[in-house]
Amino acid sequence: MRAILLAVATLVVAAIVAVGTLFATGVLPIGGSAAVSPSAAVPAPSSPSASPTPSASVPAIPSPEFTPEPSAAPAFDKAAYSIDDPTSPWVIVNKLRPLADGAAYEPPDLVDLPSDMPNPNGYQMRADAAASLEEMFHTALAETGVQLVAQSGYRSYSVQVRAYDYYVNSLGVAGADLTSARPGYSEHQTGMAMDILDTVSGCSTDGRCFADTTAGQWLAANAWRFGWVLRYPDGATPITGYEFEPWHYRWVGVPLATEMHTTGVGTLEEFFGLPAAPDYAG
Ligand SMILES: [Zn+2]
Incomplete structure (x- = not known):
């Protein structure tokens, strides 16, 4: 180690001497735009043969074990879960991305919702989504009284066949496609989506009514804490293919919902860099 220090010190001194010589011979200007400002220039040693002193000007050499502190949190891993597998919490279903084997697909772990959650039509969900929905309902009641x-x-x-047909009969195909998915293209078939309303506002799953309620505003601001995202936000129809649905929430898990909240990305399509899906392919 001492031999290395001596060698480095010798090189440093040699460099200083060389630069000093260049100044002295006029190769480098003393003033002007040289990288080393004149006032900071190290004067050449009075004698080129002065013996170097290793302890004087040699910077500390980092040991091989030195590792810098990480400067930022690791990047979010967008490949942690599949966006194609219908059982994945990150599966993305839209008008260009039907559920794989959609006519036959059933989620593997559907459960009933707890009896203290108003569920007028007796709907089920997948187990993880149901558990977080229960926590979200309890917290909403505690924080808003709603x-x-x-x-x-x-x-x-x-069931989606009947739902879509209902809307086609009342709105026509174009109108139905803005509010109801065709069979095999519905997030509801994943078991990880829930249309959420409240017991006091009288709003329905139609129009913008629910967006202006206490519950609707609380959900928009807080659902991410429980792993849910507002799937069809206001102004995103050219991307999602659906009108603003202030009631339709999708469970994706806390890490992804938090990342989308933190980065301010409003749709799954944008977050994962997928094509906009305003219409069906055919
Ligand atoms: Zn819905």
């Missing part, structure tokens, strides 16, 4: 309602959860392919 009781949320589980208006519509898991819908099978055959």
